[in-house]
Structures are given as structure tokens and as C-alpha cells.
Amino acid sequence: MTSYDLLISCASWEERSEKSILFHQEKNQFDWLLLFGVEEFSHLYGKTxxxxxxxINGEIQYISSFDDVATWKRIQNLFDENNIYQKNVLFDVSTMPRYLIWYLLHFLVSKTNQITxxxxxxxxxxxxDWLTEEPMSPRLVLKHSGIHLPNRxxxxxxxxxxxxxxxxxxxxVYEPEKVILGVQTGEQLNNVSKNLKRHKEILNYQEIEHFPINAFGKDHGYSAIEEKVLQYKESKNIIMASFGPKLVAIEMFKINQKIPEAGLVDVPVRxxxxxxxxxxxxxxxQKGSIES
Structure with missing residues (x-):
């Protein structure tokens, strides 16, 4: 049993949300639970x-999926009010939206927490036939939007x-020169064949380059993505987006820390x-760590 000061997780309609918290309560020791929820989808949540x-505060901490500034300020206040600084934190991203993962990592790292x-x-x-509907305008992530030059x-x-x-x-929206698409390796649920077939059928775009990525490998896809970013960072504006296993979203955050020219973007949906x-x-x- 490992001891932590804090467990951070996110409520969801998915069974993983409730069952992952129950797992941590049985297998780990932690002093506090900071549980987020998304206001716009809270009507879908079941009983816990x-x-x-x-x-913390005896309730779920709700943030907005559609108001970045309000969500950012809400998280900042929670960290300040609860002195989330230099803590040993277990960060469960299983059912967490990617923008929330990136916002929380920003504050966890900036306040020098030890993150697992x-x-x-x-x-x-x-x-x-579908996973999401009504995608909204893409949003570059606050403080991690990259560097975009008009001549590139x-x-x-x-x-x-x-x-x-x-x-x-x-x-x-971005009309990119090229889309570099990382496809999960392995044949879990026919990942490669299903991913490529679906994207080729639906995306009417010629400049798509595919590369293999393994979110469940030793580095959770870090080296594969970093290689592509380094290939183009001196000549192109680079924007990174994650729509597969959320371990890769964390690796993209690490790359943005190392190469801030490469921005992070999210696409909210209704x-x-x-x-x-x-x-x-x-x-x-799957587990990993981030140095603050």
C-alpha cells in the first residue's frame, strides 16, 4: 500500500470513475480526495x-467545459485554499477530460508537487458509429499554447x-500543411486497422502522414511524438492534440514543457x-511520474 497526501480524479458517467476510486481506497492510503466534475455533463452522472x-469540502468540485477562464480560476483557487503545494499526489486521469488534465498538470507542476x-x-x-457529436471551435490551452509565427x-x-x-x-479550423497522425500499435480491438480505415474514410484530407505510437509502452508514446515535433519545430508552427488513451495527453504536456514552441489544443464537444x-x-x- 502506497501513501499519498492527495488523490485527484474526475467524476463521469463511465463505470471507470467510481470503480477506480474504490480501487484506490482499497489499495492506497491518501489523506484527501479532490474530485472534479464537469457541470455541463453532470446530469449524466450516476449515484456514487x-x-x-x-x-475535499465534502463535495464534487464542478468546472465548466465551455469556459476556460472560469475553470482556470476555479482550479487556481482550489489549490490556494487547500494548500496543494509540495504534496505527494496520485493523479488518476482515466475519466478526465484532456483540457482538465493539462490545467491540473500546470498547477501541480508549478506548485512543485510530486506527481504519480x-x-x-x-x-x-x-x-x-460515433463517439462525440457537435465539436466546437478548437481551444489552445492557456499558458501552453505554443509559439505561432505568421511566416510559418x-x-x-x-x-x-x-x-x-x-x-x-x-x-x-487550422488548414494545416500536414496532419501527422499517431496510430496506436498492436491489435487490441483491431486498433491499427480500425483507426486507419475510419480516418481514411471520413477525413477528406490528402496531407496525412501516419506514424505508430504505443500509449501503453514504457514511455507512453513520448519518444514517438517528440521525434515528430523535433523534426518540424525549426520550420513549422506545431500544435499537438490527443484523442486516444489519455496517457499520451500527459506525454504531450511533458513535451510542451521541454519544447514550449509546440502548443496543446483541445476540441470541446456538446x-x-x-x-x-x-x-x-x-x-x-498504467502508472508514471512527472518531475516538478
Whole structure:
């Protein structure tokens, strides 16, 4: 059993949210639980059964999916009010939106916390025709938006999942010179064949380059993405986006720390397919650390 000062997680309609917290309560020791929720989707959340005794302020801390500044200030206030500074933190990103992952990492790192991150895969994915609907305008991440020069073309470095709607939205808005699409290796759920087939069928864009990436490998895809960023950073504007396993979102944050010219972008949506993922695979636990 490992001891932490704080567990940070995010409520969701997915079973992984509740079951991952129950797992941590059984397997780890922590003093406090900081549990976020997204206001616009809170009506989808079910009843929770985990022990709420350690919940900060005794309740879920709701943020907005559509108001970046309000969310940023909300997180900043929570960190200040609860003295989240130089703590030993377990950061579970299994059901956390990527913009929230990046915002929280910003404050966790800037306040020199010791960060252990973790991720559980679902037990299975349903065969669905869609994952998200009504993608909104892409949003560069506050404080991590990169450096964009007017005399340079843009390259998108995208970790693909099965969510082509948001990739298409990025292409429509940024009109990049090239899209560099990272495709999950291995044949878990026919990842490669399903990903490539879906993107080729739906994305009407010629300049797409594919490269292999393994979110579940030793470095969670860091070296594969860094190689592409380094290839173009001296000549192109680079924007990174994550739409697959969320471990890669963390590695993109690390790359942005090292190479701040490469920005982070998120594409909010108004609707999610709640049947897309089912259950939790407790044997799939992946962990890593971030130095502050």
C-alpha cells in the first residue's frame, strides 16, 4: 500500500470513475480526495458509493467545459485554499477530460508537487458509429499554447482514437500543411486497422502522414511524438492534440514543457456517446511520474 497526501480524479458517467476510486481506497492510503466534475455533463452522472469522508469540502468540485477562464480560476483557487503545494499526489486521469488534465498538470507542476499519474482502460469498447457529436471551435490551452509565427505553416501532431469528428474540426479550423497522425500499435480491438480505415474514410484530407505510437509502452508514446515535433519545430508552427488513451495527453504536456514552441489544443464537444466504453479493466493499470 502506497501513501499519498492527495488523490485527484474526475467524476463521469463511465463505470471507470467510481470503480477506480474504490480501487484506490482499497489499495492506497491518501489523506484527501479532490474530485472534479464537469457541470455541463453532470446530469449524466450516476449515484456514487465510494467513501466520501476524505472528499475535499465534502463535495464534487464542478468546472465548466465551455469556459476556460472560469475553470482556470476555479482550479487556481482550489489549490490556494487547500494548500496543494509540495504534496505527494496520485493523479488518476482515466475519466478526465484532456483540457482538465493539462490545467491540473500546470498547477501541480508549478506548485512543485510530486506527481504519480495513473490510468485504467475500460473492460471493453462497444462498436459505435460515433463517439462525440457537435465539436466546437478548437481551444489552445492557456499558458501552453505554443509559439505561432505568421511566416510559418502549421503542422498538426494528433494522437488518433476513433474520434474523427474532432480531428476533422481541427483540420477545418487550422488548414494545416500536414496532419501527422499517431496510430496506436498492436491489435487490441483491431486498433491499427480500425483507426486507419475510419480516418481514411471520413477525413477528406490528402496531407496525412501516419506514424505508430504505443500509449501503453514504457514511455507512453513520448519518444514517438517528440521525434515528430523535433523534426518540424525549426520550420513549422506545431500544435499537438490527443484523442486516444489519455496517457499520451500527459506525454504531450511533458513535451510542451521541454519544447514550449509546440502548443496543446483541445476540441470541446456538446455530446458524448455514453455507451462507448464499459466497465473497468483493473489489470490494465498504467502508472508514471512527472518531475516538478
Amino acid at each position: 458509493y465510494f467513501d466520501k469522508e476524505k472528499l 499519474y495513473c490510468y485504467f482502460s475500460p473492460e471493453k469498447y462497444e462498436e459505435c 505553416n502549421t503542422i498538426l501532431v494528433v494522437q488518433s482514437g476513433f474520434d474523427t469528428e474532432r480531428v476533422s474540426q481541427l483540420i477545418n 455530446n458524448y456517446n455514453q455507451r462507448y466504453s464499459l466497465g473497468i479493466n483493473l489489470d490494465s493499470l
